[in-house]
Amino acid sequence: xxxxxxxxxxxxxxxxxxxxxxxxxxxxxxxxxxxxxxxxxxxxxxxxxxxxxxxxxxxxxxxxxxxxxxxxxxxxxxxxxxxxxxxxxxxxxxxxxxxxxxxxxxxxxxxxxxxxxxxxxxxxxxxxxxxxxxxxxxxxxxxxxxxxxxxxxxxxxxxxxxxxxxxxxxxxxxxxxxxxxxxxxxxxxxxxxxxxxxxxxxxxxxxxxxxxxxxxxxxxxxxxxxxxx
Numbered sequence: 220x221x222x223x224x225x226x227x228x229x230x231x232x233x234x235x236x237x238x239x240x241x242x243x244x245x246x247x248x249x250x251x252x253x254x255x256x257x258x259x260x261x262x263x264x265x266x267x268x269x270x271x272x273x274x275x276x277x278x279x280x281x282x283x284x285x286x287x288x289x290x291x292x293x294x295x296x297x298x299x300x301x302x303x304x305x306x307x308x309x310x311x312x313x314x315x316x317x318x319x320x321x322x323x324x325x326x327x328x329x330x331x332x333x334x335x336x337x338x339x340x341x342x343x344x345x346x347x348x349x350x351x352x353x354x355x356x357x358x359x360x361x362x363x364x365x366x367x368x369x370x371x372x373x374x375x376x377x378x379x380x381x382x383x384x385x386x387x388x389x390x391x392x393x394x395x396x397x398x399x400x401x402x403x404x405x406x407x408x409x410x411x412x413x414x415x416x417x418x419x420x421x422x423x424x425x426x427x428x429x430x431x432x433x434x435x436x437x438x439x440x441x442x443x444x445x446x447x448x
Contacts, residue, residue: 257422
């Protein structure tokens with residue numbers, strides 16, 4: 220055939236590479252831009268995830284600080300209340316004791332005068348009976364007073380124990396909630412790391428897929444050129 224040289228065709232076939240072809244500068248720049256864009260998106264996602272976790276941690280810290288402050292304030296208020304109650308109970312007890320001592324002295328003097336009057340009047344028996352009943356009434360009043368004081372002391376001890384148990388329950392509830400929040404943040408960090416790993420693997424696979432795609436396109440183009448020749 221005129222114009223067709225078999226040696227030229229044989230030389231082209233000898234210089235034609237077999238298998239995958241090298242990627243040109245345009246293909247590499249395109250793949251590199253895709254990978255850079257993917258990396259920028261990944262860094263932006265990681266930044267926002269870190270900002271979200273930092274905000275959640277700060278909010279949790281503020282919440283637990285406020286809860287601890289309120290629990291401590293409630294505990295101190297309860298302690299002050301029970302201390303005041305104990306002080307008032309003690310003051311009432313000593314005031315009652317002083318009153319009973321004065322009453323006892325007064326009744327002793329009255330009994331003495333009554334005895335003297337009875338002695339001088341000749342009614343010693345009636346005066347003795349009156350003194351006996353007065354002493355019995357005094358002893359009954361003293362017993363009632365001490366019973367009331369013991370009841371108040373027991374009530375104060377009961378309320379103090381209840382306040383302590385309530386504070387302990389609030390403390391353990393706060394500790395359990397803080398432990399749950401720490402576990403939640405650890406799980407969120409683990410999920411973020413797993414997402415970053417899978418995202419990196421996906422973008423690496425995408426880069427190699429793009430490179431293979433452009434290599435196949437170049438190979439097909441060169442084979443088509445050779446066939447046309």
